[in-house]
Amino acid sequence: MSDKKKRRLMIRTIILSIMAAAVVYTLYANFTKEKHAKISVGDKAPDFVLTDMEGNKHKLSDYEGKGVFLNFWATYCDPCKDEMPDMNNQYKTYKDLGVEILAVNVGEPEFLINNFLQKYPLDYPILKDKTKDIMSMYKIYNLPATFLVDPEGKITMIEEGRLSEAKIKGMMESIKP
Structure with a gap:
């Protein structure tokens, strides 16, 4: 395998890794946003x-x-x-x-x-x-x-x-x- 192909493979792997991390973060943020939502006027006061x-x-x-x-x-x-x-x-x-x-x-x-x-x-x-x-x-x-x-x-x-x-x-x- 030539150096040019190895570099291209490395760059593609890095780009795919970054995209996968972005997808994982987006899913995490969406599934936990209610848990981290700021309390606002009009909301029911959280009980304690x-x-x-x-x-x-x-x-x-x-x-x-x-x-x-x-x-x-x-x-x-x-x-x-x-x-x-x-x-x-x-x-x-x-x-x-x-x-x-x-x-x-x-x-x-x-x-x-x-x-x-x-x-x-x-x-x-x-x-x-x-x-x-x-x-x-x-x-x-x-x-x-x-x-x-x-x-x-x-x-x-x-x-x-x-x-x-x-x-x-x-x-x-x-x-x-």
Whole structure:
């Protein structure tokens, strides 16, 4: 076999390998895209069960019939520290009107959360997402992140970043049953 034929065979093999890899990747992406799809406004909120700081279990679907202000946060997050007292102020008003706050701490040990709660006493449940599974399920990359869930369990708003107290009040008003 001549050098020219060997080179041609090599180039064809490389091209076929690249095409086969592209086909395999396309099939993989299509079969897993639902699993990796970003959560959007109008979607049913993915259900989860997490434990709070007192050991009580909270299942999101148990809150159907109420509006849920679902907030993801961490103790190292300065915007989280700023908005949590404002959330607490509004919670005192809206909890009797059918709006709940579920504040999900992402991946931190209990002693850090407890230290935070000593500085910032809060009336709403603080849930622990120790493995960050719920954070991943909701496709959260920036903290704080807030999802509004209406009484039917559908997401009506997604906000990333610090919220003002006026914005929190408006958001709670929008999911009030």
